[in-house]
Each structure stands twice: as structure tokens, then as C-alpha cells.
Amino acid sequence: MARVIDVTKAGLLELQEYLRMVGKAARALVTRPFYYRDVVEQFEIIGIGSMTVVVLTGLFTGMVLALQSGITLDMFGARSMVGRLVSASMVKELGPVLTALMVAGRVGSGIAAELGSMMVTDQIAALRALGTDPIRKLVLPRVLAGIVMVPLLTCVSVGVGLLGAWIITVTQLKVSSGVYWNSVVGGLYIQDVWMGLIKPFFLGFVIVSIGCHVGLRTRGGTQGVGRATTNAVVASSVAVLVVNFMVTKFLIFLFY
Amino acid sequence: MAVAPQPRPELLDEALAHGGPIVVFDKVTLAFDEKVILDEISFTLRTGHTKVFLGASGAGKSTILRLMLGLLKPDGGRIFVNGQRVDDMTEDRLMAVRADLGMVFQEGALFDSLTVRENVGYKLFEQKVPWDEANRRVEEVLGFVRLAEFIDRKPSELSGGQRRRVAIARAMAAKPRILLYDEPTTGLDPITSITIDEEIIKLRDLEAVSSILVTHQLRDAFYVAEHMAVREGNGVRFERAPAQKANEAEFIMLRDGRIAFEGNASELREAQKHDPYIEAFLS
Numbered sequence: 278m279a280r281v282i283d284v285t286k287a288g289l290l291e292l293q294e295y296l297r298m299v300g301k302a303a304r305a306l307v308t309r310p311f312y313y314r315d316v317v318e319q320f321e322i323i324g325i326g327s328m329t330v331v332v333l334t335g336l337f338t339g340m341v342l343a344l345q346s347g348i349t350l351d352m353f354g355a356r357s358m359v360g361r362l363v364s365a366s367m368v369k370e371l372g373p374v375l376t377a378l379m380v381a382g383r384v385g386s387g388i389a390a391e392l393g394s395m396m397v398t399d400q401i402a403a404l405r406a407l408g409t410d411p412i413r414k415l416v417l418p419r420v421l422a423g424i425v426m427v428p429l430l431t432c433v434s435v436g437v438g439l440l441g442a443w444i445i446t447v448t449q450l451k452v453s454s455g456v457y458w459n460s461v462v463g464g465l466y467i468q469d470v471w472m473g474l475i476k477p478f479f480l481g482f483v484i485v486s487i488g489c490h491v492g493l494r495t496r497g498g499t500q501g502v503g504r505a506t507t508n509a510v511v512a513s514s515v516a517v518l519v520v521n522f523m524v525t526k527f528l529i530f531l532f533y
Numbered sequence: 534m535a536v537a538p539q540p541r542p543e544l545l546d547e548a549l550a551h552g553g554p555i556v557v558f559d560k561v562t563l564a565f566d567e568k569v570i571l572d573e574i575s576f577t578l579r580t581g582h583t584k585v586f587l588g589a590s591g592a593g594k595s596t597i598l599r600l601m602l603g604l605l606k607p608d609g610g611r612i613f614v615n616g617q618r619v620d621d622m623t624e625d626r627l628m629a630v631r632a633d634l635g636m637v638f639q640e641g642a643l644f645d646s647l648t649v650r651e652n653v654g655y656k657l658f659e660q661k662v663p664w665d666e667a668n669r670r671v672e673e674v675l676g677f678v679r680l681a682e683f684i685d686r687k688p689s690e691l692s693g694g695q696r697r698r699v700a701i702a703r704a705m706a707a708k709p710r711i712l713l714y715d716e717p718t719t720g721l722d723p724i725t726s727i728t729i730d731e732e733i734i735k736l737r738d739l740e741a742v743s744s745i746l747v748t749h750q751l752r753d754a755f756y757v758a759e760h761m762a763v764r765e766g767n768g769v770r771f772e773r774a775p776a777q778k779a780n781e782a783e784f785i786m787l788r789d790g791r792i793a794f795e796g797n798a799s800e801l802r803e804a805q806k807h808d809p810y811i812e813a814f815l816s
Contacts, residue, residue, distance in 0.1 A: 394645075398640065398642055398645075399638045399639065399640070399642035400642050400643075400644055400645070402599070402604055402638065402642065403636070403638055403642040403643075403644070404644075405602070405604055405631070406602050406604065406631055406634070406636040406638075407631070407655055407656045407659070407703075408628045408631045408632055408656060408659065409655075409659060410624065410628070
């Protein structure tokens with residue numbers, strides 16, 4: 278029982294510290310100084326740096342989706358509908374979630390490791406001692422980059438996924454290009470597009486803010502950095518799925 | 534615009550002239566969970582003087598520096614830096630206080646991703662000091678610690694001793710009136726340690742910086758306390774300080790969160806004859 282209480286307390290403390298960090302980052306957004314250079318640098322590291330992994334994920338997801346749905350649709354003699362199925366699942370769910378999970382693995386862990394190492398080598402304390410607020414200098418640029426770049430990466434991922442599915446549909450399923458693209462557009466409603474565009478903002482925010490929080494709470498030398506990296510990936514991956522569910526539920530209530 | 538110390542009100546400047554109470558700890562208490570780290574610690578650092586904190590690992594020496602910078606908040610007591618009470622200050626207001634404090638962290642804590650130039654000039658570049666002026670000051674302080682040729686290297690390319698000296702250069706770049714050294718010679722060989730000690734003495738005697746030195750390297754502590762720097766032509770000479778000058782360096786030994794000894798170097802040597810703990814520490 279005592280252990281349950283301890284774990285609950287520790288969890289609540291983490292949540293409180295996380296919310297405090299988010300609050301401070303929000304305040305830093307509307308007050309001076311603002312580190313433009315760091316923001317641009319993070320846009321490049323998080324956005325351009327994640328491009329390869331996101332393109333590969335999108336491409337192969339689209340391809341395998343076309344293959345699998347081709348088999349299923351064949352049972353109903355509806356092979357020409359493959360575009361409809363691929364577009365609906367890529368745009369609404371697979372694009373945002375898989376992109377977010379890949380970014381969580383690549384960026385979330387990187388941020389936690391970087392800030393964690395800075396923490397255990399006293400670089401964060403040195404920043405504060407030199408009169409710089411680490412939230413402004415390190416957290417805010419990363420969070421902004423996450424919020425802006427994850428939606429863009431999602432668009433790329435979905436686009437490449439649809440292309441991958443097109444390749445398989447035309448070469449393996451022998452469905453014509455025109456039929457495929459008509460089916461892709463036909464399967465999409467404007468609400469689906471909104472859903473696919475809105476969700477990544479939340480997912481990007483969650484991944485990066487959790488990475489920063491875990492990094493800044495690192496204790497215990499290099500071993501602590503290793504722990505922080507693992508925790509960041511696990512926590513942000515689970516958070517991606519939970520937040521995705523909650524935002525989806527809210528958007529369904531709002532749009533449909 | 535030349536790099537100058539943080540401006541202070543005239544009256545405060547007068548009150549904190551040589552010998553004035555530039556840092557004051559008044560019954561400061563701090564505990565982490567059940568463990569008491571500092572138990573009603575009081576002391577005063579006077580302008581231009583040196584305070585040396587000795588004590589075993591975990592005795593709370595580094596904690597005192599972090600409290601002074603406002604990186605930690607005490608559970609009780611009051612802390613004054615430069616005439617301002619810092620223990621109940623918000624983080625935003627502390628930024629102004631920190632402008633007059635330079636800290637040399639254990640192992641240097643240099644920013645890995647920046648060059649030596651960017652590390653040393655960090656505060657100046659942040660304060661938007663014109664690039665030429667900031668750069669000139671960076672070159673000047675790197676010359677002071679004799680590392681001018683390493684200006685475009687990354688910290689990972691430097692040896693342990695060089696990193697500490699860059700850390701000293703970074704701490705002094707914005708001309709703070711108070712410098713805090715957290716075990717600056719730990720893990721270094723005796724020759725490099727003396728080099729670091731001499732930088733500390735130079736800053737104190739030639740730049741009139743008040744210093745707090747936290748260490749458990751007794752040899753370095755006594756060296757800093759009992760030597761002085763004198764300008765000689767273009768160079769600097771180090772010699773044994775006369776008794777009056779040596780008295781400006783005060784030792785505080787911490788034990789179990791309390792002050793076990795407070796006094797100058799010769800009093801510390803005398804105390805070891807009567808106190809087995811100090812004797813064990815000094816031997």
C-alpha cells in the first residue's frame with residue numbers, strides 16, 4: 278500500500294513539474310528575450326533531420342497497406358477501391374501516428390539525451406549562472422519546432438505513403454493510375470483532412486515537451502542519461518497514442 | 534562600449550568598497566528530505582577577500598555556492614549578495630544578481646556545442662555587447678589564462694586543466710565582482726593545479742575580485758591564501774603574502790552541516806593541534 282502511495286506521489290510530482298515547465302515555456306513565448314537563432318536551428322534539426330526516417334516510414338506503410346487491402350478487397354471484387362482505403366487510413370490515422378512515433382524515437386530520445394547530459398555535467402546550471410533561462414533557450418525553441426515541423430512531416434509522410442500505395446496498386450494490383458487517384462480523392466472528406474492536419478500539432482507538442490521535461494529532470498550521471506533517454510521514448514510513444522485517441526474523440530465530436 | 538562591471542548605486546558602491554560585506558549568509562538552513570545539509574550557517578565574505586570552504590565530500594560546500602547564485606533556495610535564513618537579499622528572489626530578478634557573479638563549476642561545465650570563443654564570450658554575446666568589443670574582451674581574458682591560441686577549438690579538444698582555465702575565463706569575462714570556484718583543481722595534477730591557483734590569485738589581487746573557493750585540496754587552499762600576485766613589467770610575479778594580506782583569506786571548515794572551524798591559515802594550522810577532526814583532515 279505504501280508503495281502504491283509513493284508511486285502515485287511520484288507520478289503527481291512529475292505531472293506537476295511537467296505542467297510547470299509547459300507554463301514557463303508559454304510565458305517565455307510572449308516575453309523577451311526570444312532566441313530566433315535557436316528556433317531556426319531546431320526547425321532544421323527536428324524537421325529536416327527527421328525527413329529520411331519519415332519518408333521511409335510513409336513509403337513502406339503506404340505500400341504494405343495497398344498490398345494488404347488489395348487482398349481483402351479482391352474477396353469482394355472491389356480491387357479498384359484500394360485508393361479509398363489507403364487514403365482514409367493514411368490521412369486520418371497512420372500518417373499522423375506513425376510520423377509521431379518515429380519522431381518520438383528519433384527526436385524525443387535525442388532531446389532527452391542532450392538535455393540530460395547538459396544537466397549531469399552542470400551545463401544547465403552554468404546557463405542559469407550566466408543569466409540565461411534554460412526554458413527560453415532550450416525548451417521553447419524545441420517545442421516550437423515540434424509544433425511546426427511534426428504537421429509538416431506528417432504531410433510529407435502521407436504524401437509519400439499515397440505514392441507508395443500508387444506504385445503497388447499500378448504494378449502489383451494492376452489497377453490504372455486514374456482509377457487509383459480518383460478513388461483516393463473520393464475516399465476523403467474535408468473533415469478527414471482537418472483531422473489529419475490538426476492532430477500532429479498536439480502530437481508534436483507532446484513528444485518534444487516530454488523529451489525536454491525528462492531531459493531536465495535527469496539525475497545520476499551517465500547512467501541517468503541512459504535512463505532518461507529510454508523513459509523519454511517510452512513516455513512520449515505512449516503519450517502519442519493516448520493524446521491521439523483523445524484528440525480524435527474530440528474532433529469526431531466537433532466535426533462529424 | 535567597453536565591458537564594465539555591473540553598475541551599482543553609488544551608496545552601495547561605497548558601502549561595499551574593499552572590506553565591505555559583499556556576501557552575507559545569516560543562519561542559512563537547508564535539508565534534502567531528512568538529511569540536513571546546512572544547519573544555521575552564518576558567514577560574511579568581505580570585498581577583495583577570499584573565503585575558502587573545506588570539508589569532506591557531501592559536507593555542503595558546493596551547496597553554498599548554488600545558494601548564493603539562487604540555483605537552490607534555502608529552507609531558512611537569509612542570503613545577501615551585493616546588498617540584495619537573494620533567498621526569496623524570483624528567477625527573473627535573480628538574473629540581474631547573477632550578472633555580478635561568476636561561477637567556475639566542477640569540471641568546467643563548458644558548453645560542448647560551442648567553441649572556446651563562444652563559451653568565454655557567452656554572457657557578452659547574450660548581453661548584446663558589440664561583437665568587436667566582446668571579441669576583444671574574449672581575447673583579453675583568454676590571454677589572461679594563457680589560452681589565446683585555443684580560441685577556435687571545441688571544449689572536447691582541450692585537456693582537463695585547459696577546460697578549467699577556459700571556465701575561469703568564461704566566469705571572469707563580464708567582469709563580475711564576485712567569483713565562485715567549485716573545486717577548480719580536483720582531479721588535476723599538481724603542476725596544473727598551481728596554474729589554476731595562480732589564476733585565482735591574479736584575479737583577486739590584480740582585478741580586485743572577491744572570491745569563494747570550495748575545495749578539499751588543502752595544498753591549493755593554503756597556496757591561494759598565503760600567496761599574492763604583483764605586477765612586474767608586462768608579467769606577473771607570485772610571492773608569499775605578508776601576514777596582513779594572508780589574513781584576508783579566511784577558512785571555513787564544514788562538518789555535518791555546521792561550521793567546525795573559522796579563521797585564517799595560521800589559526801587553522803594551530804587548530805589541528807587541538808581538534809582531531811581538523812588534524813585528520815589536514816594530515
